[in-house]
Amino acid sequence: MLTQHQNDLLTRSGPGTPGGKLLRCYWQPVALANELPAGAAPLPIRVMGEDLVLFRDEQGRPGLLALRCPHRKADLSYGRVEAGGLRCVYHGWAFDIHGRCLEQPGEPRESSYKDLIRHTAYPCVDVSGLILTYMGEGAPPALPPFPFFSAPSDHVWTRRMIHECNYLQGNEGNIDPQHLSFLHRVDMGAQVTYGSYLARDEAPVIDVTETSYGVRIETSRIIGEGRRYVRTTNFIMPNNSSFVGVPLVDPKVASPDSNDGYSLNWHVPIDDYTHMKYAICYRISGPIDADLQERLIADGLKEDLSGVRNRRNRYLQNRDEMRASTFIGMGANFQDHDRWVTESQGPIVDRTTENLGSTDRAIIAMRKQMLSAIDAMEQGKLPLFVHEDAADYRLEEFFTGSRIESARDAAQ
Ligand code: FES
Ligand SMILES: [Fe+2]
Structure with missing residues (x-):
């Protein structure tokens, strides 16, 4: 038997919850690699209460970004895989797998506004047919040698x-x-x-x-x-x-x-x-x-x-x-x-x-x-x-x- 507080600690996994922070200390699977072959449409996914989009860039690298575009929140899973990352199809902002904003076509050519934008991005690796991610703070831990x-x-x-x-x-x-x-x-x-x-x-x-x-x-x-x-x-x-x-x-x-x-x-x-x-x-x-x-x-x-x-x-x-x-x-x-x-x-x-x-x-x-x-x-x-x-x-x-x-x- 647990107290209600202990039960909450162990079962709540959203951002900021103690249990959620614990789960985020570990690499976690977010999809099977065969669900995201090269050239596939980005996948909208929900993990530990966070809405995310999983995609493979033109180099085949998996990337996991917050689902909604940091400009005016359009759903990035409808986006285009191009320009070295994922391009939002509302106004064309493009993001790489690290969450860097690569392009903002509507802004003045000389603007450096895009350098100030950092979209939520979690590192991913392909391992044994799984795509694993690390959603915690700081650098990810080493992968356990299973x-x-x-x-x-x-x-x-x-x-x-x-x-x-x-x-x-x-x-x-x-x-x-x-x-x-x-x-x-x-x-x-x-x-x-x-x-x-x-x-x-x-x-x-x-x-x-x-x-x-x-x-x-x-x-x-x-x-x-x-x-x-x-x-x-x-x-x-x-x-x-x-x-x-x-x-x-x-x-x-x-x-x-x-x-x-x-x-x-x-x-x-x-x-x-x-x-x-x-x-x-x-x-x-x-x-x-x-x-x-x-x-x-x-x-x-x-x-x-x-x-x-x-x-x-x-x-x-x-x-x-x-x-x-x-x-x-x-x-x-x-x-x-x-x-x-x-x-x-x-x-x-x-x-x-x-x-x-x-x-x-x-x-x-x-x-x-x-x-x-x-x-x-x-x-x-x-x-x-x-x-x-x-x-x-x-x-x-x-x-x-x-x-x-x-x-x-x-x-x-
Ligand atoms: S909402 Fe994505 S570029 Fe505007
Ligand atoms: Fe069983």
């Missing part, structure tokens, strides 16, 4: 989708290992899969360790014959997580290896009541089966990135299906289940009236870490997992995967 940032492009598969709820609900769902025994349960018959291990022990033991990047969560389930199934999941400051996800290659083609990569869910606020979830899948040893990911993850998304199953149609819940095969009657796609549950908690969870249990240990640790990071930041210190030098990120302790071990050995 292995998937430097992997060959066909080892990484990414999609994004809208969730109609606060981003913290996404954070919390990712590090709530017990829900895997219920929410996502799909009848697999007699087949022994990792999914069935999750259903075999509904009261897993959850261990939590604070790390240099966030929280490591080890979840153990007794699966019979003296064995236990252990999964390692991570909360990554301040709005990301990594976990054993869907198979990265078709199990009919290659034997599944849950330690040959992982999935990440990165939850970026659009505003306080909506967020964009970036679902990233990374395979270490070779190319990902992109068609398989498309079927397992992207199936069920509309073109506008909202879900086919949504609040307006009660997520197409089917009671016959609940009796016959799935626990919640919403198909087999985990993304749909997670979107339903996080949205069903309301636009912003009222954490002043919740009743946490022992399986919420990781969520409690994450909230504490976020609140201390806000504290540290307010005292002028760098929050956890922000470094000016890439060498200072300690990702050698970062592991995501699963193992089966003897329950007897483990108890000794």
Whole structure:
């Protein structure tokens, strides 16, 4: 349970809010690179309550500017990509990716007025099919050396989708290992899969360790014959997580290896009541089966990135299906289940009236870490997992995967 003040600190992300300032200390994804190929129309986007326009200049560099032109506030996403930047189509002012005003055609030729104009601009980089930005003050931190940032492009598969709820609900769902025994349960018959291990022990033991990047969560389930199934999941400051996800290659083609990569869910606020979830899948040893990911993850998304199953149609819940095969009657796609549950908690969870249990240990640790990071930041210190030098990120302790071990050995 949190106080209202703590809940506000963690959930409000607009400019100037403590939580918003914390999120702005980190690089954040704002689009997929394939949504903005060279020559594409600029994209209007909303991030943490700010209306922005993302574009690629004639050199192919991504730029992120405040949406409204600093002259008389026309929408720059309708602008022309030319003159070394983005030109407003109202009176022709042009801006580069750094927010410098390059041209003001209506002003006297000798005027230096344009040099006084500095439009809001955030630095962007293309990394692993994502466009990342830094919306904080001062120079951006170094990029964390996540292995998937430097992997060959066909080892990484990414999609994004809208969730109609606060981003913290996404954070919390990712590090709530017990829900895997219920929410996502799909009848697999007699087949022994990792999914069935999750259903075999509904009261897993959850261990939590604070790390240099966030929280490591080890979840153990007794699966019979003296064995236990252990999964390692991570909360990554301040709005990301990594976990054993869907198979990265078709199990009919290659034997599944849950330690040959992982999935990440990165939850970026659009505003306080909506967020964009970036679902990233990374395979270490070779190319990902992109068609398989498309079927397992992207199936069920509309073109506008909202879900086919949504609040307006009660997520197409089917009671016959609940009796016959799935626990919640919403198909087999985990993304749909997670979107339903996080949205069903309301636009912003009222954490002043919740009743946490022992399986919420990781969520409690994450909230504490976020609140201390806000504290540290307010005292002028760098929050956890922000470094000016890439060498200072300690990702050698970062592991995501699963193992089966003897329950007897483990108890000794
Ligand atoms: S409003 Fe953009 S140039 Fe005038
Ligand atoms: Fe889930």
